[in-house]
Amino acid sequence: MELRTLRYFVAVAEELHFGRAAARLHMSQPPLSRAIKQLETALGAVLFGRSPTGVTLTPVGAVLLDEARALLGQADRVRVRVAAAAGAATITVGILGDSTDPDVTRLADAYRRRHPHVEVRIRETDLTDPTCGLHAGVVDVALTRGPFDETGLTVRELRTDPVGALLRADDPLARRDSLKPADLADRRWFLFPEGTDPIWQAYWNGGEPRQGPVVRAVQECRQAVLWNGTVGMTPLGHEPAEGLTVVPLIDMPPSRVVAAWNDGDTNPLIRSFVEIAIAAYHG
Structure with a gap:
């Protein structure tokens, strides 16, 4: 065989x-x-x-x-x-800077136990690049969220997270048990800069064109809501900052946490990383 x-x-x-x-x-x-x-x-x-x-x-x-x-x-x-x-055992991992994920800690521990002599280089990116540098060729593998343009990439789902509307705690809608994107149709949403992956942008805007302030990072999203009363989407598992709350959004597909790498890359460190990631996220 x-x-x-x-x-x-x-x-x-x-x-x-x-x-x-x-x-x-x-x-x-x-x-x-x-x-x-x-x-x-x-x-x-x-x-x-x-x-x-x-x-x-x-x-x-x-x-x-x-x-x-x-x-x-x-x-x-x-x-x-x-x-x-x-002397060539290094891997560069792109991580979307969206939160502290306990599964990442479990993955890091498991990978270090399996490959104690491998140098892992971390490149954290903001919300304007959901591929974390894969398309630019600056990372070997990415831990990120979908959806995004998967052209030339291989993507494996690790977890799905339900999403909610991020609101000020004193917003009238904050008292609701759940919301639909249509309930927020007349509100200003935080947006990503021009040139951001349109598939990614469309998902985090609830599938509709929106108006509102431009942000690049999670903290900027939160501050846009806190200071301007704008709204946006966030995974339900994210702890909102003081003065903010999250209301579950129905009629929205969950946010996919994924590992992604470039098609055809046969680096065994990547294959091992993905296998360990699947086990860590499902464990």
């Missing part, structure tokens, strides 16, 4: 869909299906149940998934140790 084939198998086992797995692997579906069929033939066992309703792991496939993850993890660690011995 080749490591490449095992990576194909793991992708299908995690996605439980050949089309999604092929997209994740940046390949077409027919060669992926052939590779899995050849693996089943070599092992003399069926790894997936296939039906019109989808793909399921067989008991044999579940065993192989555990073993394949262990083997691939070991292979990545070998590459990392060799890179460390050569």
